[in-house]
Amino acid sequence: MAISVWRCSLTRVRAMWLNKRCLSLYNSSHGFNETEIKEKLANFPGGSVDLTKGANGIAELCVNNSSRMNAFTGTMMIQLEEQMSELESWQDGKGLIVYGAGNTFCSGSDLKAVKAISSPQEGIMMCMFMQNTLTRLQRLPLISVALVQGKALGGGSELCTACDFRLMAPESEIRFVHKQMGLVPGWGGAARLIHLIGSRNAFKLLSSTAKVDPEYALKIGLADEVLNCVDDRSLEEAHKWLSTYTKGSPAVNRALKKVILSGREQKLEDALRTEKDIFGTVWGGPANLEALSKAAKHK
Numbered sequence: 001m002a003i004s005v006w007r008c009s010l011t012r013v014r015a016m017w018l019n020k021r022c023l024s025l026y027n028s029s030h031g032f033n034e035t036e037i038k039e040k041l042a043n044f045p046g047g048s049v050d051l052t053k054g055a056n057g058i059a060e061l062c063v064n065n066s067s068r069m070n071a072f073t074g075t076m077m078i079q080l081e082e083q084m085s086e087l088e089s090w091q092d093g094k095g096l097i098v099y100g101a102g103n104t105f106c107s108g109s110d111l112k113a114v115k116a117i118s119s120p121q122e123g124i125m126m127c128m129f130m131q132n133t134l135t136r137l138q139r140l141p142l143i144s145v146a147l148v149q150g151k152a153l154g155g156g157s158e159l160c161t162a163c164d165f166r167l168m169a170p171e172s173e174i175r176f177v178h179k180q181m182g183l184v185p186g187w188g189g190a191a192r193l194i195h196l197i198g199s200r201n202a203f204k205l206l207s208s209t210a211k212v213d214p215e216y217a218l219k220i221g222l223a224d225e226v227l228n229c230v231d232d233r234s235l236e237e238a239h240k241w242l243s244t245y246t247k248g249s250p251a252v253n254r255a256l257k258k259v260i261l262s263g264r265e266q267k268l269e270d271a272l273r274t275e276k277d278i279f280g281t282v283w284g285g286p287a288n289l290e291a292l293s294k295a296a297k298h299k
């Protein structure tokens with residue numbers, strides 16, 4: 001009995017490790033040493049990244065460092081990575097809302113930590129670590145939404161581009177301030193921004209470091225909706241918005257996200273093949289059989 005439990009958990013750990021390796025961009029073959037950068041990041045504590053998984057299949061991920069406008073400390077970067085493993089293995093999950101504590105989104109990386117990891121080699125390691133994590137966020141089999149209240153600055157603006165959708169509360173702003181810091185985005189924000197709004201609009205936002213308000217964000221396709229509410233009520237509003245897109249079984253919702261991902265990331269022929277494989281996982285499945293038995297009409 002004890003041996004079979006041990007084998008089972010060993011298989012689960014191995015599956016999680018393989019999954020993580022497949023979903024990440026960088027591993028040791030790219031000169032990336034995850035253990036080393038985690039040890040370094042652990043020296044910059046503070047704040048937390050809190051995950052709440054709802055019984056309705058919707059999770060909330062809260063970036064919480066309110067005394068520093070939710071800036072990412074080293075330990076928060078590590079926690080964000082750990083929460084991705086938790087979400088990747090959540091079979092009942094359908095959706096995710098990423099938001100910041102205290103009615104503001106996130107002011108990027110903690111400037112104190114950034115100062116201490118200032119060598120280009122360490123900067124590149126931190127950048128690889130965060131790109132891995134945010135790529136895994138983007139590739140979660142969940143419909144993800146960034147709820148932007150207050151400010152999303154620097155790395156915070158990059159974080160919101162890793163979600164499938166962005167909802168902006170009144171008076172909120174997204175701002176790629178990197179150039180003013182003598183930087184360019186490094187957490188994958190530039191590449192994702194170009195996919196979202198095109199290279200000309202992305203060029204303008206990155207080179208001017210302009211504040212993007214909800215109305216302009218909606219106009220250029222950076223935001224998907226301008227919410228009516230501020231403070232805690234905007235989280236409720238975000239849940240309501242998301243519920244339109246997460247109806248139905250987790251298996252079908254997750255399959256849907258996977259076909260969108262393959263269409264987004266793969267070449268057409270490969271995406272078509274992946275779509276066929278994913279189709280095979282839902283065809284004749286419980287949700288399909290139930291719909292057929294009800295002879296559903298779509299009037």
Ligand SMILES: CCCC(=O)SCCNC(=O)CCNC(=O)[C@H](O)C(C)(C)COP(=O)(O)OP(=O)(O)OC[C@H]1O[C@@H](n2cnc3c(N)ncnc32)[C@H](O)[C@@H]1OP(=O)(O)O
Nearest residue numbers: 067068069071107108109110111112153154155181186187
């Ligand atoms: C590849 C990633 C690249 C990056 O993310 S680089 C970092 C980019 N982010 C920044 O430069 C943000 C710098 N902060 C600001 O511009 C302003 O603090 C901000 C966010 C507009 C808020 O302004 P205010 O509302 O006036 O509030 P405040 O300035 O008094 O801030 C409240 C406390 O929060 C702190 N804070 C804000 N952003 C921080 C950050 N990123 N790292 C470390 N601490 C940060 C700020 O220092 C202040 O603390 P304290 O009260 O002085 O002890």
